[in-house]
Amino acid sequence: MSLEITFLGTGSAFPSPSRGASALVLRREGQCWLFDCGEGTQTQLMRSHLRAARITKIFITHLHGDHFFGLPGLLCTLSLQSSPDASRAPVDIYGPLGLRSFLWRSLELSHSELLFPIAVHELVPTRDQCPAEEFRDFSGLDSSEGLPRGPPGRVVHLDPGEDCYLLVEEEQLVVRAFRLFHRVPSFGFVLEEKPRPGKLDVQKLKDLGVQPGPLYGKLKSGTAVVLENGTTVLPGDVLAAPAPGRKVCVLGDCSGALGAAAERLCRGADVLVHEATLGDAQQERARQHGHSTPRAAAELATRCQAKRLVLTHFSQRYRPAGQPAEPGSDVTELKRQAEAVLGREVTLAEDFMTIEIPLKK
Amino acid sequence: MSLEITFLGTGSAFPSPSRGASALVLRREGQCWLFDCGEGTQTQLMRSHLRAARITKIFITHLHGDHFFGLPGLLCTLSLQSSPDASRAPVDIYGPLGLRSFLWRSLELSHSELLFPIAVHELVPTRDQCPAEEFRDFSGLDSSEGLPRGPPGRVVHLDPGEDCYLLVEEEQLVVRAFRLFHRVPSFGFVLEEKPRPGKLDVQKLKDLGVQPGPLYGKLKSGTAVVLENGTTVLPGDVLAAPAPGRKVCVLGDCSGALGAAAERLCRGADVLVHEATLGDAQQERARQHGHSTPRAAAELATRCQAKRLVLTHFSQRYRPAGQPAEPGSDVTELKRQAEAVLGREVTLAEDFMTIEIPLKK
Numbered sequence: 029m030s031l032e033i034t035f036l037g038t039g040s041a042f043p044s045p046s047r048g049a050s051a052l053v054l055r056r057e058g059q060c061w062l063f064d065c066g067e068g069t070q071t072q073l074m075r076s077h078l079r080a081a082r083i084t085k086i087f088i089t090h091l092h093g094d095h096f097f098g099l100p101g102l103l104c105t106l107s108l109q110s111s112p113d114a115s116r117a118p119v120d121i122y123g124p125l126g127l128r129s130f131l132w133r134s135l136e137l138s139h140s141e142l143l144f145p146i147a148v149h150e151l152v153p154t155r156d157q158c159p160a161e162e163f164r165d166f167s168g169l170d171s172s173e174g175l176p177r178g179p180p181g182r183v184v185h186l187d188p189g190e191d192c193y194l195l196v197e198e199e200q201l202v203v204r205a206f207r208l209f210h211r212v213p214s215f216g217f218v219l220e221e222k223p224r225p226g227k228l229d230v231q232k233l234k235d236l237g238v239q240p241g242p243l244y245g246k247l248k249s250g251t252a253v254v255l256e257n258g259t260t261v262l263p264g265d266v267l268a269a270p271a272p273g274r275k276v277c278v279l280g281d282c283s284g285a286l287g288a289a290a291e292r293l294c295r296g297a298d299v300l301v302h303e304a305t306l307g308d309a310q311q312e313r314a315r316q317h318g319h320s321t322p323r324a325a326a327e328l329a330t331r332c333q334a335k336r337l338v339l340t341h342f343s344q345r346y347r348p349a350g351q352p353a354e355p356g357s358d359v360t361e362l363k364r365q366a367e368a369v370l371g372r373e374v375t376l377a378e379d380f381m382t383i384e385i386p387l388k389k
Numbered sequence: 390m391s392l393e394i395t396f397l398g399t400g401s402a403f404p405s406p407s408r409g410a411s412a413l414v415l416r417r418e419g420q421c422w423l424f425d426c427g428e429g430t431q432t433q434l435m436r437s438h439l440r441a442a443r444i445t446k447i448f449i450t451h452l453h454g455d456h457f458f459g460l461p462g463l464l465c466t467l468s469l470q471s472s473p474d475a476s477r478a479p480v481d482i483y484g485p486l487g488l489r490s491f492l493w494r495s496l497e498l499s500h501s502e503l504l505f506p507i508a509v510h511e512l513v514p515t516r517d518q519c520p521a522e523e524f525r526d527f528s529g530l531d532s533s534e535g536l537p538r539g540p541p542g543r544v545v546h547l548d549p550g551e552d553c554y555l556l557v558e559e560e561q562l563v564v565r566a567f568r569l570f571h572r573v574p575s576f577g578f579v580l581e582e583k584p585r586p587g588k589l590d591v592q593k594l595k596d597l598g599v600q601p602g603p604l605y606g607k608l609k610s611g612t613a614v615v616l617e618n619g620t621t622v623l624p625g626d627v628l629a630a631p632a633p634g635r636k637v638c639v640l641g642d643c644s645g646a647l648g649a650a651a652e653r654l655c656r657g658a659d660v661l662v663h664e665a666t667l668g669d670a671q672q673e674r675a676r677q678h679g680h681s682t683p684r685a686a687a688e689l690a691t692r693c694q695a696k697r698l699v700l701t702h703f704s705q706r707y708r709p710a711g712q713p714a715e716p717g718s719d720v721t722e723l724k725r726q727a728e729a730v731l732g733r734e735v736t737l738a739e740d741f742m743t744i745e746i747p748l749k750k
Contacts, residue, residue: 091500137527
């Protein structure tokens with residue numbers, strides 16, 4: 029079960045020839061989930077080894093243009109490349125309240141009729157996710173127009189007990205969102221695999237007299253079985269310990285997290301993707317714009333004991349490593365700053381970099 | 390007075406690494422006017438020799454995503470790069486009805502407050518500009534929401550007598566739009582310079598006894614003057630013949646023009662930019678999708694006696710000239726097809742190609 033992250037855009041504010049606008053793909057066993065979709069993401073996808081047609085879910089961290097202006101174009105191009113298929117499952121799109129209106133208007137006004145279904149699930153932010161004067165209430169949008177509301181989808185409110193949003197629950201994994209503080213409401217996403225059942229101990233099964241067949245499946249799925257001789261075999265008797273799942277956390281732009289959910293949900297993350305727009309020397313400027321420095325990213329990674337910290341969303345002044353840098357614009361300086369806090373190696377994301385996350389034993 | 394066209398995107402349907410989505414810049418004496426703004430145009434601008442900050446007018450031919458999805462991002466990036474300046478003239482944006490709603494929604498929902506003013510002038514199409522079943526009436530948009538309508542701007546209706554839309558009239562030039570037939574209403578734009586006054590014949594002025602000074606200016610501006618000795622000097626006596634202005638025509642996607650306006654307005658064009666999405670062999674497919682072939686483009690160029698025909702908006706199957714082509718996807722074949730009809734050289738647009746249009750004598 030492969031799991032890998034590919035960065036398609038690692039620049040902040042706008043796309044440039046050296047750093048695309050925000051986008052990354054989490055690929056798990058061939059299925060691609062896109063996190064953010066800045067302008068130009070479809071072209072970055074074409075330049076990568078990924079197949080855009082494999083995208084089944086899209087997550088938008090926040091409604092700044094460099095994180096979602098590429099979405100209508102990507103959907104239109106995916107549609108051009110597909111055939112009508114009534115049985116096709118919708119592409120699920122998750123993002124802050126307002127995303128539905130943007131998408132629907134963009135598709136309506138561009139006369140786009142997608143050949144595949146989409147569902148837009150909107151996360152309702154809380155007012156404390158941004159400065160009070162910046163908050164805009166998009167809950168009434170499109171309601172008074174007497175027009176169709178566009179694609180189906182859920183409106184997801186914060187679970188106050190858990191301080192998070194449950195977005196996806198499948199057999200093998202769960203995706204939750206948590207709240208971040210930024211100039212506009214922003215979210216972090218945590219994909220967590222459920223533990224994989226341990227392997228059956230075939231020798232032990234033989235010794236106990238369990239015949240290969242349906243009983244193996246029952247035990248594997250965690251059900252006790254009673255043999256013909258009356259012996260009860262418990263799954264724990266014949267199964268190795270379950271293998272822990274992997275955890276990947278992708279945070280949107282932020283100057284910090286709200287509440288304790290980020291630290292709790294990201295605990296032990298195999299990969300924590302965190303923005304570091306500006307260097308530590310510009311901490312005050314970063315904070316004013318709702319952004320983080322390498323120090324802030326490393327502090328969160330330390331608190332939640334993340335195994336690997338990946339920095340991204342660099343100011344466009346930072347050229348990719350290896351390219352000549354102006355004084356004060358050497359991106360490897362950001363790496364050093366984060367490593368000084370974290371005490372171990374930190375990864376700098378670059379466009380088209382792929383990080384594999386191996387299965388745990 | 391320099392005048393040049395630079396192509397930023399010459400591909401159809403979507404942007405790709407080898408051909409950007411539709412966009413070109415007409416630069417006249419340092420001022421840049423952008424025609425269409427597909428996704429990725431801002432990045433193409435960065436790759437070009439042009440300065441995005443010099444854009445003062447934007448024209449959108451039609452509301453298909455590959456022609457305008459790059460507009461919100463471009464405006465946001467221009468704003469990031471500018472300083473607040475209350476005296477700054479607005480960037481004028483011209484395009485089909487519906488463009489205001491798209492722009493306003495995109496900017497509102499992305500929390501974008503531009504640091505410079507914009508004005509959106511919407512052209513009202515006629516119902517016969519597209520197949521009846523494709524026509525959508527966007528005239529009621531946003532009217533019932535009780536919300537601000539966004540940026541100021543005019544609603545421009547067809548002048549039935551002239552069969553065109555007068556968009557810009559300045560001291561030195563006029564811009565008009567005319568109607569095209571496409572899957573959705575589409576427009577062509579004609580920029581026409583007014584004739585430049587001829588030069589003063591200094592020797593003749595001396596001979597007539599006109600002293601250098603204010604009288605020169607009067608004569609140059611076309612006013613007769615009376616000398617102290619009672620002689621009347623007419624401008625025609627001392628001015629060379631006015632030099633004709635230049636004319637550039639940029640057509641949006643189309644399978645043809647509506648009425649006779651295109652031919653009349655484009656007559657004698659110095660440059661006629663026309664789409665040729667597919668080769669002549671696929672004429673029927675092109676027509677079904679509302680597109681043109683090289684033959685159709687050359688026929689219009691012939692009828693309006695255009696001096697130079699430039700083909701653009703090629704299907705993404707056509708790689709730029711010089712790159713290896715699949716059988717049937719050699720873009721130079723499109724050039725040959727147009728030349729066979731026009732009887733002289735035709736230019737194939739490529740991303741970042743610049744065409745200069747010299748002053749006329």
